[in-house]
Amino acid sequence: GAGVSQSPSNKVTEKGKDVELRCDPISGHTALYWYRQRLGQGLEFLIYFQGNSAPDKSGLPSDRFSAERTGESVSTLTIQRTQQEDSAVYLCASSLAPRSPSNEQFFGPGTRLTVL
Amino acid sequence: AQKVTQAQTEISVVEKEDVTLDCVYETRDTTYYLFWYKQPPSGELVFLIRRNSFDEQNEISGRYSWNFQKSTSSFNFTITASQVVDSAVYFCALRGSNYKLTFGKGTLLTVNP
Numbered sequence: 001g002a003g004v005s006q007s008p009s010n011k012v013t014e015k016g017k018d019v020e021l022r023c024d025p026i027s028g029h030t031a032l033y034w035y036r037q038r039l040g041q042g043l044e045f046l047i048y049f050q051g052n053s054a055p056d057k058s059g060l061p062s063d064r065f066s067a068e069r070t071g072e073s074v075s076t077l078t079i080q081r082t083q084q085e086d087s088a089v090y091l092c093a094s095s096l097a098p099r100s101p102s103n104e105q106f107f108g109p110g111t112r113l114t115v116l
Numbered sequence: 117a118q119k120v121t122q123a124q125t126e127i128s129v130v131e132k133e134d135v136t137l138d139c140v141y142e143t144r145d146t147t148y149y150l151f152w153y154k155q156p157p158s159g160e161l162v163f164l165i166r167r168n169s170f171d172e173q174n175e176i177s178g179r180y181s182w183n184f185q186k187s188t189s190s191f192n193f194t195i196t197a198s199q200v201v202d203s204a205v206y207f208c209a210l211r212g213s214n215y216k217l218t219f220g221k222g223t224l225l226t227v228n229p
Contacts, residue, residue: 059216
């Protein structure tokens with residue numbers, strides 16, 4: 001499979017628990033993005049990784065959210081002490097370097113998070 | 117600040133009708149990119165098209181066509197002879213001088229047989 005993959009596809013958790021969401025980008029894509037899509041809404045930018053540069057965390061809604069990426073491979077998004085308002089689909093995307101002419105972002109299938 | 121507005125929340129048509137999805141954007145960047153994505157019920161976002169701000173030529177791809185008008189800051193998407201498989205949420209997005217995509221709220225298109 002050459003696309004972006006995400007796991008798990010669905011996650012149900014209880015309020016207050018921590019969750020970890022995983023993203024495997026397309027091989028060779030140096031840029032990786034996380035977005036959140038609340039029900040009936042567009043996508044909200046959360047965080048961006050580009051190569052070994054410091055990530056842009058400006059979209060993270062609170063300090064309960066964090067993300068890591070090892071080199072140019074897998075990324076994990078962690079939400080601590082989950083709240084019901086964290087319920088959403090979390091989408092990961094990857095692209096070639098953003099300044100490349102072919103810089104469209106390719107999205108994974110998302111992880112649907114439900115916080116009870 | 118960047119903004120993308122998709123004024124149509126939901127559109128319902130009958131198969132074979134033509135349908136246009138509107139997108140209006142705001143940006144202060146002189147160089148920017150506009151995108152359309154399709155999100156079928158399965159949830160995965162499918163890239164449809166990218167246009168840069170210097171290329172105002174309209175584009176046609178099969179039953180899909182896009183009308184980019186800088187003068188009105190619009191990038192509308194038309195599906196000709198719609199089919200049931202076109203039913204999805206369609207998102208318009210803008211990328212300015214940085215790497216962030218700003219999305220509209222999406223238009224839910226339902227094509228009825």
